[in-house]
Amino acid sequence: MSNANNGGFLESVNRNFDKAAPFTGLHRGLLEQIKVCNSVYQMRFPVKIGSEYRVIEAYRVQHSHHRLPTKGGIRYSQKVNQEEVMALATLMTYKCAIVDVPFGGAKGGVRISPRDYTPAQLQKITRRYTTELIRKNFIGPGIDVPAPDYGTGAREMAWILDTYTTFKGGEIDAAGCVTGKPVNQSGIRGRTEATGRGVFYALKEAVSYKDDMKALGLEPGMEGKTMAIQGLGNVGYHTGLISQKEGGAKIICVAEYEGAIYNKDGIDIEKLFKHRKSTGSILDFPGAKNMKQRKEVLEVECDILVPAALEGQIRSDNADRVRAKIIAEAANGPVTADAEEILLKKGVMIIPDMYINAGGVTVSYFEWLKNLSHMRFGRMEKRFDQNTYSNLVDLIERMTGKTVGLKERTFLTRGAEEIDLVRSGLEETMVTAYQQIREIKKRRKGVEDLRTAAFINALKKIGSDYETLGIFP
Numbered sequence: 001m002s003n004a005n006n007g008g009f010l011e012s013v014n015r016n017f018d019k020a021a022p023f024t025g026l027h028r029g030l031l032e033q034i035k036v037c038n039s040v041y042q043m044r045f046p047v048k049i050g051s052e053y054r055v056i057e058a059y060r061v062q063h064s065h066h067r068l069p070t071k072g073g074i075r076y077s078q079k080v081n082q083e084e085v086m087a088l089a090t091l092m093t094y095k096c097a098i099v100d101v102p103f104g105g106a107k108g109g110v111r112i113s114p115r116d117y118t119p120a121q122l123q124k125i126t127r128r129y130t131t132e133l134i135r136k137n138f139i140g141p142g143i144d145v146p147a148p149d150y151g152t153g154a155r156e157m158a159w160i161l162d163t164y165t166t167f168k169g170g171e172i173d174a175a176g177c178v179t180g181k182p183v184n185q186s187g188i189r190g191r192t193e194a195t196g197r198g199v200f201y202a203l204k205e206a207v208s209y210k211d212d213m214k215a216l217g218l219e220p221g222m223e224g225k226t227m228a229i230q231g232l233g234n235v236g237y238h239t240g241l242i243s244q245k246e247g248g249a250k251i252i253c254v255a256e257y258e259g260a261i262y263n264k265d266g267i268d269i270e271k272l273f274k275h276r277k278s279t280g281s282i283l284d285f286p287g288a289k290n291m292k293q294r295k296e297v298l299e300v301e302c303d304i305l306v307p308a309a310l311e312g313q314i315r316s317d318n319a320d321r322v323r324a325k326i327i328a329e330a331a332n333g334p335v336t337a338d339a340e341e342i343l344l345k346k347g348v349m350i351i352p353d354m355y356i357n358a359g360g361v362t363v364s365y366f367e368w369l370k371n372l373s374h375m376r377f378g379r380m381e382k383r384f385d386q387n388t389y390s391n392l393v394d395l396i397e398r399m400t401g402k403t404v405g406l407k408e409r410t411f412l413t414r415g416a417e418e419i420d421l422v423r424s425g426l427e428e429t430m431v432t433a434y435q436q437i438r439e440i441k442k443r444r445k446g447v448e449d450l451r452t453a454a455f456i457n458a459l460k461k462i463g464s465d466y467e468t469l470g471i472f473p
């Protein structure tokens, strides 16, 4: 089922699986069960656009039911096809296992280019797609929980929730049927930026190891690292923005649909975003030069390359020209299995998609928990903590006879808001998962790359779930 558009995406994912499988010690039959997609729902539905009827092709794939609900984004793109959605759903299962999020993997896809439709038409398509999912029992807080992906965002998630509650009035946990919703529609603070922020936390951890950086000829730390980004959408923009603001990284190249720009002294991502909003393009950004072709971004000399658009971008025909030392796979599947072999021989460090872009599903998990508990994180303890810290500062003042300044007092006595807890939970998740993967790569003889190590970690966790569940009596 390989497809010319994405260079055999599913085949690439499964080749990586096969490379890791022998290291897991799991039974062959169990590995086969983990590998296959459990349910594939392919649909066609009509939508009236103006005076015309369009038949829309769409999918929802649940890769693994070993944990429920299943979870994964919904993609709107003209390139959507069954193999792509299956590959993306497959990656979701491993991703959730790597970051200890207790879901099975799933993914949805609607074969449309959102650019070709007005918001009202997109709403019509989204609501109809949701209705199809409800009809076949492919959505629900305990069944399958979609989220945003390429071409969708909070707006589409709000339409999904509204459609779901229209049909399932009175279901008390209905808000947990989808994540990535607007904050005022049962969403959670920090979800929009979550994938990009997760990429940043992962990178910060990865570049903190002196030995690993020495092997790449780099100094440890994010400060001053040069970065090139492909795709200034949700993931690419937030990765760039946070790496620049909080990590001190220097973004020297950015590519979008319309072209690519370069500035060796750095590009201000926030200003670039505004420039694109007002002019409709990233091109002609003050201080930067336009590049001939958008794909040149992949070949720029830099410390960190962040492909954050689509799969199959670095293939056997351009891998040799990649000059980055680290590839942070913010997108799903940007490096094909063939390209990876070439890059590993060149000594490039690839931080794999199923780990590095797991920040989105991690915060989606927090959002789902919030929906099930019907309460904002921090509501119960914030003031209690604030009062306790305040009493402590008072005591220190009395004991020392000195007064703490207002700025310090405010800082020391702060109780955690929802956004603080979300960020802290996300950082903890990304750092712990990286340490587990790095440790496997370091300790297991024959494991030479982070992707194989990440697979081993995921497969062992899923295998153990299956065994304790007694799926194979």
Ligand code: NAD
Pocket (backbone or CB within 6 Å): 073, 148, 149, 150, 151, 152, 195, 230, 231, 232, 233, 234, 235, 236, 255, 256, 257, 294, 308, 309, 310, 311, 330, 331, 332, 357, 358, 360, 361
């Ligand atoms: P998005 O639609 O917000 O942004 C993608 C951007 O890439 C768009 O602006 C598009 O114009 C641009 N683009 C497309 N082709 C390009 C090309 N050839 N060169 C340069 N730019 C190009 O999508 P997103 O949500 O940021 O998703 C991007 C990738 O990250 C996808 O692979 C997705 O599966 C993955 N991902 C997303 C999330 C999430 O939470 N949104 C989570 C995990 C992984």
